[in-house]
């Protein structure tokens with residue numbers, strides 16, 4: 457379970473650019489929750505993921521991951537517990553390494569390195585098996601350098617690599633935004649499949665209203681550092697774009713819906 461309590465974050469404190477983004481944000485996430493996060497530009501969606509993953513430190517507040525306080529834990533240690541996929545397909549994989557080398561690296565993520573081979577022969581068939589479930593033919597491209605793959609293939613690999621070490625939490629930060637609509641749909645399907653099969657608690661930031669509604673069991677809307685809507689389970693199942701837009705329009709601010717969200 458992830459428990460965020462009383463989170464505070466101010467950027468550029470005591471300057472003309474001071475931005476009091478989070479002023480007491482709290483959020484409780486149950487094991488197995490798959491939460492889609494939407495919101496206005498600058499609402500704090502990426503910053504929230506950056507704080508959870510230890511990439512940015514909060515000023516105040518606590519973050520408990522499986523009852524362990526992680527708000528002051530360095531990013532490299534948190535990365536053992538958390539998988540993350542970014543918008544840019546180039547960020548989750550190493551271009552100069554082959555498909556097999558990338559997968560082996562992800563597989564060995566939390567293992568200690570000794571003098572044994574980085575790629576264990578008996579792991580190759582497991583790696584082929586997991587790649588074949590992507591239905592992108594990557595299991596036949598084990599020796600191809602990842603830099604030669606398409607953006608969609610790289611993002612599918614990044615997703616699989618983030619999930620393969622069995623993390624407590626998966627953070628997806630607009631991981632389909634840089635893909636064309638057809639590839640985005642393929643990656644959305646793979647995301648659903650991987651999250652369900654591996655039963656990973658997941659937070660997914662998106663500007664795509666349709667995907668935010670159709671994916672996951674809970675939808676959160678953020679605006680100016682606050683959670684302004686939190687729709688879950690049965691209510692989420694019966695949610696439609698029209699209902700969501702009607703809920704938005706009841707909120708006080710017209711800039712709550714970003715153009716990207718409307719257009720997606």
Ligand SMILES: Nc1ncnc2c1ncn2[C@@H]1O[C@H](COP(=O)(O)OP(=O)(O)OP(=O)(O)O)[C@@H](O)[C@H]1O
Nearest residue numbers: 467468475477495496497498499500501502503504
């Ligand atoms: N490292 C930083 N230094 C200063 N300001 C920052 C930093 N990171 C984020 N911000 C500011 O915090 C606010 C929230 O940014 P964030 O990227 O979290 O928003 P977002 O909801 O992900 O927006 P978008 O949907 O537009 O990507 C913005 O005003 C941004 O400029």
